[in-house]
Amino acid sequence: MKLIIVILFGFLWDNINCFENICRGNSTTLLLSSTYINLFATLANDGNFDTTASYCSHTDINKDIAWFQVDFGKLYSIANVKIYYRKEGDDGMQPIRFRQFYLDVANSSATQSSTIQRVRCYTDKTTAPDVPRNILDIPCKHTARYVIVETTYDAPDDGLYTGAMLEICEIEVYGCESGKYGENCMPCQGCETCDINSGQCEECTDGRHGRNCSSICGHCVNGKPCQRETGVCDLGCDPGYQTLHCIEACSGGVYGQNCSLPCGQCLDNEQCHHINGTCMNGCGRGYQGLNCTEVCTAGYYGEHCISICGHCLNNSACDHITGVCEQGCESGFQRENCTEVCTGGMYGSNCSVICGNCFESQQCHHINGTCMNGCSRGYQGVHCTEGWSGRFCQEVCTAGFYGENCSSICGHCLNNSVCDHVTGVCEQGCEPGYQGENCTKVCLGGMYGSNCRVTCGNCFESKQCHYINGTCMNGCGRGYQGIHCTEETVTNHQVNANTVVIQDGQGVSARKSVPLDIMEGSAAAFVDTVLITRHVIILLEFVNRDASPDIKGKFAQKPVMVECMVQIAV
Secondary structure (H helix, E strand, O other), X not given: OHHHHHHHHHHHHHHOOOOEEHHHOOOOEEEEOOXXXXXXXXXXXXXXXXXXXXXXXXXXXXXXXXXXXXXXXXXXXXXXXXXXXXXXOOOOOOOHHHOOOEEEEEOOOOOOOOHHHOEEEEEOOOOOOOOOOOEEEEEEEEEEEEEEEEEOOOOOOOOOOOXXXXXXXXXXXXXXXXXXXXXXXXXXXXXXXXXXXXXXXXEEOOOEEOHXXXXXXXXXXXXXXXXXXXXXXXXXXXXXXXXXXXXXXXXXXEEOHHHOXXXXXXXXXXXXXXXXXXOOOOEOOOEEOOOOOEEOOOOEEOHHHXXXXXXXXXXXXXXXXXXXXXXXXXXXXXXOOOOEEOOOOEEOHHXXXXXXXXXXXXXXXXXXXXXXXXXXXXXXXXXXXXXXXXXXXXXXXXXXXXXXXXXXXXXXXHHHOXXXXXXXXXXXXXXXXXXXXXXXXXXXXXXXXXXXXXXXXXXHHHOOOOOOOOOOOOOEOOOEXXXXXXXXXXXXXXXXXXXXXXXXXXXXXXXXXXXXXXXXXXHHHHHHHOOOOOOOOOOHHHHHHOOOHHHHHHHOOOOXXXXXXXXXXX
């Protein structure tokens, strides 16, 4: 009675399984390496457990290898494989061809994989004359798409055929879809695949580590998995992260690969984006660009680089942060940023020049000092400074000077009188020989003397006489004589070329014939002997005008003041 109970319990244990027979799935296909007669692979998946030959799949005879393959069509978590092999009673055909088979699982088919590319679940080691049991339930806890039963065994006690053969009557594979476990096929926790019974993670999903893959990996470089046990990123971190586990973002003003790049000038020195260096809240004063590494464009400064530089000297750029013109201001502007015009009666470079006497003491133009609304009473000129001197332009010009800053010299005013300190006009008139309001122009047009009203004489080739005394500097025209060339020449007064005529301006006072060689050789001695009733006469003007270079040199040895004219009659 006890024996019967034990046998019944064993039978029930062998036939009760909590998992699904995934061989019966719609996507499952069966395949034989070869087929004997019409005993196809599908006979092993029809739900008929009869182990008689006609109900079993059968590979062909005389083959070196025989295999039977189950393809689930996708990955499954396998718990166990149950095989029903051919056996016909105790006296009939025994499972002698089942000796030394092996059971593999794989992710590629038997036609595309060798045994070294598979995972071995079981190898039978039975040798003749013993035989294995014909019904085997083999544990095979793996995740795979294919289950392969294979043999190369040629039974020596097979009296009918030779070669490796398989005669599988039914095969059952129990398990769950990949990523599930337990009798209810619950999802694995934290991993793609887990132990089919306990749910213990076998391999963590990329991005997880630790017991049951419950911890998330850091930012390992290029998405590489971290170490399952420690979570360390062996190959380093993605840009923007640091430490062995790559879970800490860059900080302390750095970013990027290995946190090696310095942040730009972010607003209030905030940390830039740990990956790309962007300043999320904008840039500090004087900087621009996404990463705030670019200084303001020339001519701009300050926050957001929107403030325009002042009037910096020579159009130089101002400081991109403060706007200070480091080289100074253009003329007419002041303060550090050169944005304020000159005020307080000043203008020009550094606002250092004092404005003139502008109307009602108004501010002059900040750049050029012009009095835009005119001058105060008594002043004139663009800057309202003409005619006055002194720091405050309250003093008239020194005698002989006039105009802006009293820098212009008066003309030839009559009797050395003072010209107008503002305009330079000679109010008493001009000295003889000069004309114009300011008496700066000499007489022209054949006139000379006071107010340029005296007509010149008959000068040589009608040239202008001396503008003051009317003297014809280059001699007289033909037929005239005298200093002013106003006297006609008398025919009976013709003299030889070596005759010296000495005149005092009112006629001939003396005439002396001198041999030319004496005149040229001893001209100075001759002049010393000539006495004129009214004046002492020397021949200096004669020498300067008409004498040869040698005579000029000799006369120059005894210069004397003259008031008469000596000439050689021609």
